[in-house]
Amino acid sequence: MSKDRIAFQGELGANSHEACMAAYPAMEPVPHATFEEAFEAVKTGDCQLGMIPVENSIAGRVADVHHLLPSSGLKIIGERFKPIHFQLMANPGTKLEDLKTVVSMPFAWGQCRRVLRSLGVTMQAAGDTAASARIVSERPDPTMGAVAPALAAKIYGLNILAGDIEDEHHNTTRFLVMTAQKDPPPPPFTAPCITSFVFRVRNLPAALYKAMGGFATNGVNISKLESYMENGAWTATFFYAEADGRPEDRGLALAFEELSFFAEKFEILGVYPADPFRTRG
Template identity: 80%
Template sequence: MSQGRIAFQGELGANSHEACMAAFPDLEPVPHATFEAAFQAVKTGDCQLGMIPVENSTAGRVADVHHLLPASGLKIVGERFKPIHFQLMANPGVKLEDVETAVSMAFGLAQCSKLIRQLKLKTESVGDTAGAAKLLAQNPDPTRAAISPALAAEIYGLNILARDVEDEHHNTTRFLVMTAEKTPAPPPFTTPCITSFVFRVRNLPAALYKAMGGFATNGVNISKLESYMENGAWTATFFYAEADGRPEDRGLALAFEELQFFSEKFEILGVYPADPFRTRG
C-alpha cells in the first residue's frame, strides 16, 4: 500500500483537493474523475486514504456518496468540516460585464444562486468545480466564467472577477476520511467520538420506532439518520446513522443491542474522532 497518497473526486484545485491539503499536508492529493474511482483507489491500496464529501450546509447531502459508503468495503477513520468559498473566475483580460454564462458543478451552482440571479447569468453544469476552471483555461471564452475554489484559479491561470460568491457565509462541507484497513486503530479514549453505522429493519409494524427506542432510553444522541434504497428495491430500506460515542460505551452498546434485535442487517462503518468544528458557536 502507498503510504503517501490521498484520493479525492474531482480535478486538481477542487474543494476536496483543498480539504486534503489542509487535513493531510504530508500526503499527495490524487484526483479521480468519479467517487467510484476514488473509493477504488483506496480499496486497491493505490492511495492510503480517501477524502469524500458527504454533505453541505447549504446544498444538502451528496447523495451518490451515501450509496457508495456501505458497499465500498472501506472504513471511516475521520471527519473534517471545511468552510467553502467560491470565486467567479475567467480567462485573463475578461471583465465581469463580459460574462454571460457561469459554469460549475451543479452543487457549486446551487451554492452561488444569488450571484447568478444578480448578474442574470445562464448556467452550465459540469462534473466538478475545478473541472470548470480547467475547461475554461483549455478553451478560452470571454463570455464564460467558472465558479471554483481559489486554488483552481492559481493552478489554471485564471483571474478572479468576484470573490467569496457563495450564498451563505456559513457554507460548510463535511468530509469523511476513508481507509481500506479492516480494523483501523481506535481513536484515543480521551477524544469525543462519532460512530457511523448502517442497518435494515425487520419487516415488522413500527420496526424503525422500536429499533431506535434504545438510543432514547440509554441517553445516546443520534446526530444523523438517513434512509436510502439498496439495489433499487423499494421494499428494503436501509438507514445510515451516526451516534455520539463508541460502541463499547455502555449506553451505545445497549442501544446497539436493541437495534440489532429489530434489524436484519447491521454494520458499523467507522468509529472516529469528532471534528472540533462541531462545537464551534
C-alpha cells in the first residue's frame, strides 16, 4: 500500500485537490474521474487515503456518495470543512474588460452571479471547475475566461483577474477522509468524536420512531439523518446517520443496542474526531 498518495474525484486544480493539499500536505493528491474510481484506488491500495466531498452548505449533499459509502468497504477516519472560493481567471495578457465568454460548471457560476452579470459575459458549461481552467489554457482565446479555484490558475498557467468572486462567502464543503484499514486506530480519547453509521429499519409501523427512541432517552445527539432508497426498493428505506460520541460511550452504546432491535441492517462506518470548524461561530 502506498503511504504517500491520497485519492480524490475531479481534475487537478479542483476544490477536492485543494482540500487534499490543505489536510495532508505531505501526500500526493491523485485525481480520479469518478467517485467509484477514487474509492477503488483506496480499496486496492493504490492510494492510502481518499478525500471525498459529502455535502455543501449551499447545494446540500453530494449525489451518489451516500450510496457508495456502505458498499465501498472503506472506513471513515476524519472530516474536513473547506471554505469554497471562486476565482475569475484567463490566459496571460487577457484583461477583465476583454472577456466575452466564461467557462465553468453551472454550480460555480451560479454562486458568482453578481460579478458575472456585471461583466455581461456569456456562460459556457464545463463538467468541473478545474476542467474549465484547463479548457481555457488549451485555447489561446483572449476573450475567454474561467471560474475555478486558485490552485487551477497555478496549475494551468492562468492569471487571476478577480479573486473570491462568490456571492455567498459562507459557502463550505465538508469532506470525509477514508481508509481501507478494517480496524483503523481509534481517535485520541480527548477529542470530541463523531460516529457515522448506516441502518435499514424493519418494514414495521413506526419502526424509525422506535429505532431513534434510544438516542433521545440516552441523551445522544444525532447531527445527521438522511434517507435514500437502496437498489430501487420502495419497501425498506436506508438511512445514513451521524451521532456525537463514540460507540463505547454508555449513552451511544445503549442507543445502538435499542436501534438493533428495530433495524435489519446496521453498520458503523467510522469513528473520527470532529473538525474544530463545527464550533466556529
